[in-house]
Amino acid sequence: MQADMAPALSNGFHSETGPARSLCGQAGQWEQTEAGRLTSTVEWAVNAAMADADSPLSLGKNVGLAVVSEKYLANYPLHSEEERILSPRACPRKRVEFALGRTAAHFALKQINPEKTGPVFRGPGGEPLWGDGIIGSITHCFPWSSAVVVKGSHRFAVGVDLESMKRMQGTDISHLVCRDAELDWVRHGDFHERLTMIFSAKEAVYKAFYPLCRRYIDFKEVELTWFPEQNRFQAEFLQPLSPDFPQGQACAVHCLRYSEMVFSCALHQFQ
Numbered sequence: 001m002q003a004d005m006a007p008a009l010s011n012g013f014h015s016e017t018g019p020a021r022s023l024c025g026q027a028g029q030w031e032q033t034e035a036g037r038l039t040s041t042v043e044w045a046v047n048a049a050m051a052d053a054d055s056p057l058s059l060g061k062n063v064g065l066a067v068v069s070e071k072y073l074a075n076y077p078l079h080s081e082e083e084r085i086l087s088p089r090a091c092p093r094k095r096v097e098f099a100l101g102r103t104a105a106h107f108a109l110k111q112i113n114p115e116k117t118g119p120v121f122r123g124p125g126g127e128p129l130w131g132d133g134i135i136g137s138i139t140h141c142f143p144w145s146s147a148v149v150v151k152g153s154h155r156f157a158v159g160v161d162l163e164s165m166k167r168m169q170g171t172d173i174s175h176l177v178c179r180d181a182e183l184d185w186v187r188h189g190d191f192h193e194r195l196t197m198i199f200s201a202k203e204a205v206y207k208a209f210y211p212l213c214r215r216y217i218d219f220k221e222v223e224l225t226w227f228p229e230q231n232r233f234q235a236e237f238l239q240p241l242s243p244d245f246p247q248g249q250a251c252a253v254h255c256l257r258y259s260e261m262v263f264s265c266a267l268h269q270f271q
């Protein structure tokens with residue numbers, strides 16, 4: 001698989017912001033710009049999350065991230081073990097999303113561990129399994145997928161989510177997702193933008209903390225408060241997640257909009 005990955009990676013290009021973290025195959029100028037801007041958004045949120053956590057983390061050293069697009073990437077081979085994860089009944093779009101997510105994951109892993117990127121398996125709750133003291137998170141928002149990985153699994157929790165505002169315009173799910181105070185905030189601004197932010201931030205929280213508590217976390221178990229100067233929510237857990245994570249604990253979720261997409265990054269450092 002490692003050899004197969006090489007052509008896909010060599011088709012990538014360097015984003016506007018530094019090392020190659022976007023991977024869009026034979027993209028034209030416009031697509032490169034689009035990918036570069038989305039990558040900058042993801043990088044900004046991850047950098048802000050690291051600064052806020054006051055952690056020794058830094059991009060390229062112990063944190064890796066990648067953004068990939070289906071549109072311009074024809075070649076995204078999987079490890080054979082990863083291929084077996086997908087049900088044979090999975091629809092073509094699900095297959096592409098899964099392959100893109102794994103491609104992003106391996107691209108991000110290479111930034112922190114160039115020697116070895118084995119398969120990224122799937123746990124019983126759907127969570128990605130990284131191995132070797134690494135944690136991480138994957139998100140899809142067709143045609144984009146993104147992954148963030150962090151070295152130091154025992155000290156951190158990380159979850160990312162990329163969400164389309166267009167998708168949120170179809171049906172009003174605010175009563176399922178929001179607590180009263182959040183609903184109030186959502187209604188006093190751009191409704192769809194704010195609802196997408198709440199939804200995306202809560203999904204990022206779920207992805208970060210599910211591997212620790214291994215149970216479903218209801219949307220109403222967490223209350224978000226927006227701090228606009230820092231582009232972040234404070235997520236407060238209103239129920240104990242696990243014996244190690246009692247009620248009242250909090251986690252920062254940085255949230256940034258690019259075009260009609262919202263990217264959220266929940267990063268928590270355990271004391």
Ligand SMILES: CC(C)(COP(=O)(O)OP(=O)(O)OC[C@H]1O[C@@H](n2cnc3c(N)ncnc32)[C@H](O)[C@@H]1OP(=O)(O)O)[C@@H](O)C(=O)NCCC(=O)NCCS
Pocket residue numbers: 097098101102122125126127128137138139140141160161162202203204205206207208210211217218219221222
């Ligand atoms: C699991 C869930 C968060 C995924 O979000 P989504 O918007 O549907 O999909 P995304 O494309 O952004 O993310 C999918 C990726 O999430 C990851 N994922 C799935 N289940 C996961 C879990 N239990 N824990 C951590 N990550 C998980 C996987 O890597 C998956 O991609 P893959 O199948 O290609 O590996 C969502 O389906 C869900 O069940 N939400 C309800 C619970 C919730 O969000 N509660 C809020 C609590 S505050």
